[in-house]
Amino acid sequence: MSTARIQPGLERIAQLVKGVTYPWNSIHVAGTNGKGSICHYASSLLTQRHIRCGKFTSPHLVDRWDCISVNNKTVQEAHFREVEKHYIQLDQTRKINASPFEILTATAFHIFNDEKVQIGVIEVGMGGKLDATNILDNQVISVISKIARDHEKFLGGSLGEITMHKAGILRPQVPFVVNPVNEWHVQDVVDEYAKEIGAGPRLRVDDPEINSMLYPWEEWHRFASQLRPFQKDNVVLAVIAVRQALESINESTNITKLRRLLPTIPPNPGRIQKVRVPPVFGTPNKSEKPERHILVDGAHNRDAAYALNGYVDKFERRKLIRGEMPPKDGWPVTWVLAMGQDRVPRKFLEIILQPGDSVVTTKFGPVDGMPWVTPKDPQDLLQSACAIRPNITGVCVPSVGALRAVTTAKYLTQERHPIVLTGSLYLVGQFFRELRSRQDERWWTDESKELDRALFREIHEEERARAYRAFGS
16 A cells, blocks of 8 residues: 555556445535535435435544444444455555555445445545546536635646546536535536536526425524525535435435424534533533533635634624623634644634634644644744734644643633634544543543543643743743
8 A cells, every 4th residue: 555645546446446336326525615514414314314325524533434434323443444454455466556545435435335325425535536536437416515726736726727626526417516606617617527528417506496495494594593604505515415316216305304304414523513621621510501612623724714714703703701792803712723734824824813812723643544644833833823913822732632722722711702623624633532531421530530630630730831821921
């Protein structure tokens, strides 16, 4: 297996899965922002419709195998490792030199065969045309989410070039749908390519049936009331994709049934998610509402920063705190940040940082199965933040530790003022891994956890002192 960072192309994956057929139908989703959310909504709706549904997204969040799920349940680690081992050995035997993502893709599709899924919801890893997932030939609909500049080194420097890569998932005589918030020339590129290869028809987001059976009804308003516009767009794209997938297996495509399922969709982990952090804020007072939480979001590029900033401005900066109205410009936010080495912080930070905000910069640890992914130096990240907002209160936490950085944020932040952890899905994954065994109420009383509790007492003392030094500087 190659340790190369990224190897676009279908030659290696074709050799890896040679002779393997995939009897399930797929929803294939490409784009820059929103594709993971579309996959989440689609798989949730299919699962609630009692359709056996597999989902493959990337990167993983907490564990390397959690990017593969069946009916929204992560596959068993033992099953994952068994199938992965098969493809690693096959790669060596055939001397393919496949990339880790190609091994992962083959593993996911094989598990879907083992699990006898009816529909696979597949998120493109990067681009589309040369992405390993594009080896599939069982698509019943192709979905193009919001496209923006990202991975220019591989996809090209212009939006048109990037769009051509994304459009590469289209197939002759297979319907497709495009997020209509995309710029017109982006949509034109997709439409021209579709015409060239005979893909289509292009399904309408403003379909009259969707307009009449979705938007006017209470279930939609109840579900959509806490969503930002971009999230609503992703839900509608998912509904269209699910309807097409259901039709492909001769199931009812009634929009009313899908609409009634919307309130049952769980939050998409790591995307605009409110999370309690007991080791940092202590056991919640059950009589006190709302409970203390932070906002966690894996945004890492400009478009995602705009989306996150819109949500934070509406629901965090403008919220009531103990019955008190926010000031004119909203409550200040404390940002807990880490970013990948390949990211340009300025483009992200200039969107989210406002006067009066605070910043805690840190870094994530090694990413399982992705040794090429490294974090940006947190001191450099802090310097970027200070260059954008010279009067910002900023603290660098140089060691790996998302919960440590959140603890620092606690002591930088007035009680119940917003704290947002963002900048990288890898930071979000680090956060959830550290929190996983510490959310249970037994963590506070179990004798076997005393050493861990003692560690957190030390962390609190150290980070309180670090924050106070920042105030004194």
